[in-house]
Amino acid sequence: MDDLATENDRLIRYREDDPVDHAAVTVDSFLDQTAASAVRVEPGDDARELIPHLERLALVEVNFPAFGDGRGYSSARLLREAGYEGELRAVGDVLVDQVAYMRRCGFDAFDPDAPLNEQDLEAALTRWPEVYQSAADARTPIWSKRHA
Amino acid sequence: MYLYDQYDQAMVDARVEEFRDQARRRLEGRLTEDQFKPLRLMNGLYLQLHAYMLRVAIPYGTLNSRQMHALADIADKYDRGYGHFTTRQNIQYNWIKLEQAADLLADLAKVEMHAIQTSGNCIRNISSDHFAGAAADELVDPRPYAELLRQWSSFHPEFSYLPRKFKIAVIASDTDRAAMRLHDIGIQIVEQGGELGAAFYVGGGMGRTPMIAPCIKDFVPLDRLVTYAEAVLRVYNRYGRRDNKYKARIKILVHEMGKDAFTEAVDEEFARMLDEGIEPPFAELERIRTFFTDPAFEAGASEEIDRTDPDFALWVDRNTVAHKAAGYVSAVISLKPVGGIPGDATSEQMRVMADLAREYSFDELRVMHTQNVVLPHVRKADLHALWTALDGAGMGSPNLDTIEDIIACPGLDYCSLANARSIPVAQKISERFAASGKTEALGQLKLKISGCINACGHHHAGHIGILGVDRKGVENYQLLLGGSEAEDVSLAKITGPGFDEAGIVDAVETAADVYLRERQDDERFLDTYRRIGMTPFKEALYG
Numbered sequence: 001m002d003d004l005a006t007e008n009d010r011l012i013r014y015r016e017d018d019p020v021d022h023a024a025v026t027v028d029s030f031l032d033q034t035a036a037s038a039v040r041v042e043p044g045d046d047a048r049e050l051i052p053h054l055e056r057l058a059l060v061e062v063n064f065p066a067f068g069d070g071r072g073y074s075s076a077r078l079l080r081e082a083g084y085e086g087e088l089r090a091v092g093d094v095l096v097d098q099v100a101y102m103r104r105c106g107f108d109a110f111d112p113d114a115p116l117n118e119q120d121l122e123a124a125l126t127r128w129p130e131v132y133q134s135a136a137d138a139r140t141p142i143w144s145k146r147h148a
Numbered sequence: 149m150y151l152y153d154q155y156d157q158a159m160v161d162a163r164v165e166e167f168r169d170q171a172r173r174r175l176e177g178r179l180t181e182d183q184f185k186p187l188r189l190m191n192g193l194y195l196q197l198h199a200y201m202l203r204v205a206i207p208y209g210t211l212n213s214r215q216m217h218a219l220a221d222i223a224d225k226y227d228r229g230y231g232h233f234t235t236r237q238n239i240q241y242n243w244i245k246l247e248q249a250a251d252l253l254a255d256l257a258k259v260e261m262h263a264i265q266t267s268g269n270c271i272r273n274i275s276s277d278h279f280a281g282a283a284a285d286e287l288v289d290p291r292p293y294a295e296l297l298r299q300w301s302s303f304h305p306e307f308s309y310l311p312r313k314f315k316i317a318v319i320a321s322d323t324d325r326a327a328m329r330l331h332d333i334g335i336q337i338v339e340q341g342g343e344l345g346a347a348f349y350v351g352g353g354m355g356r357t358p359m360i361a362p363c364i365k366d367f368v369p370l371d372r373l374v375t376y377a378e379a380v381l382r383v384y385n386r387y388g389r390r391d392n393k394y395k396a397r398i399k400i401l402v403h404e405m406g407k408d409a410f411t412e413a414v415d416e417e418f419a420r421m422l423d424e425g426i427e428p429p430f431a432e433l434e435r436i437r438t439f440f441t442d443p444a445f446e447a448g449a450s451e452e453i454d455r456t457d458p459d460f461a462l463w464v465d466r467n468t469v470a471h472k473a474a475g476y477v478s479a480v481i482s483l484k485p486v487g488g489i490p491g492d493a494t495s496e497q498m499r500v501m502a503d504l505a506r507e508y509s510f511d512e513l514r515v516m517h518t519q520n521v522v523l524p525h526v527r528k529a530d531l532h533a534l535w536t537a538l539d540g541a542g543m544g545s546p547n548l549d550t551i552e553d554i555i556a557c558p559g560l561d562y563c564s565l566a567n568a569r570s571i572p573v574a575q576k577i578s579e580r581f582a583a584s585g586k587t588e589a590l591g592q593l594k595l596k597i598s599g600c601i602n603a604c605g606h607h608h609a610g611h612i613g614i615l616g617v618d619r620k621g622v623e624n625y626q627l628l629l630g631g632s633e634a635e636d637v638s639l640a641k642i643t644g645p646g647f648d649e650a651g652i653v654d655a656v657e658t659a660a661d662v663y664l665r666e667r668q669d670d671e672r673f674l675d676t677y678r679r680i681g682m683t684p685f686k687e688a689l690y691g
Binding site: 043067068069070071073074075077078081095097098100101102104105117120123127128129130131132133134135141142143144145146147 | 153155156158159162165166169170173178179183186187269299300302303304305306307308309310382385386390420421424425426428429431432435
């Protein structure tokens, strides 16, 4: 159980509900069975295949095997656009310099391979006074403020 | 031109502080070089052969005299007193220290400038027609659309870790002065049934696999422009290849999927996105447009030009371009002195250009993708005074679009990717043709040199292109003919075996001589090549 404890130490959640208590399955096995409520999306997976099943999902983990592979940002955002309201967790090579963009794409939990420095995380998430685009978060784009 | 409001300024200021923090963490060893690299690249900072190079964004090539003065001050304060204007309408500095980079960015932010997304696998600085707002042949000024896209693409949360870099150009006339179809997205603002819209060309590019972008949508309504661009980017981000960096540009995706299947994928994404609230309101485009209204042109400005001085008359003929306002021209400042480094300017020359822009061109300058600078709105009556000042500062070369107006990448003199030097070849060619006096006879002849297959010097698009390669440890130069980046876009073809440094200069002259022998009527080099084909050139070169 040491592994689980370590994992919980690193887990950062911006949600009030309790985390799902079982491991996420692959997209293929999720589509094959009805029981799982947690799924892990790899960069090459088509997250859209999950859309017919969003109601039974409580956790979608999006894996970043390497931080430079940005497919997970699109996976996250298109799930939010489709109405997914469960936990969206970025896992893997998740670094502090990417978390602000991840939040904007709809991630509300992070389980990074290496722990994030708390101060750096706070700075990253409060740094941007404004945003230029509408995305999967609730922030008001600059163009909307200009024409409010 | 566009001016920041408090929002734009706040974003640029936040970026400076973010980078200052990232550079500090790198210097403290808390970020590895692998982790830091994409962060510094997205702030324009490259590691070159000898030092860091910093590329500053000049959105759609437009800047004012205060900004040009700031660029000059930066050259003196952080570099060695000069800068290099690039084929992306930007400027780069070659001798930057990492410890000073954040301070440099802070200095830029004070004049509403930045280095955001001038490198890295993200949406790069948007380029446009350097004669925008001045050209006699434009439908509308394309820059408001470029600015709208600049803001949309800045700090885009979904598209900052793309498979590869992503370049967008926007034009609004049938004459293409921005190499639009050699971009990842080329946009032409067009009119259909009295309405303005955007034609989208997707999947062009140079590099090692040059491709001309096909038109995937001939009319996107202006109130869907950002959404359509977003749809293209999402398809690319999801499906663009990431297994091989040389196959990662969108041109490969479009090619492998086929234009029709790619277009269908974009259209599906676009349809889903329409209700997502992605598009800024039309009022935002209107707000941006107010920054690009015409300056107060003098009504009835004189059309007369005193041509008594033959050197001045030659410069007027070669370096000025028709303007939409009577009595005005756009005047091109050549950064291609014979034997010089294409695109380089000293801080003193930058200050001269800035002051001349304030005096004669409504405080506006443009950087051209051909590595020259334009004063877009000059009264014909002021041309002699302008030319006199430019000539005195070593910037009066009358060689726009001639064989001396060479595009060249930095090459092996600076660049860690290069296989061969570009600059000395450009210098020798301009010296050869200036000395022989053939420049005049050759007329329009666009010569472009790249020091490696990444094609930063646009050799695929040269009427004559030169590609430097490494052949068993020796610099070798291939000759290409027949390219064009303009509305008659085409990709140049290799003539045959390459040449050494002296040989390539001779080879260019041989090709030029074939043209002079074979041309009919008013044919340009390119026209003659297209008519007679490669064979006569091959015979002369290798026969």
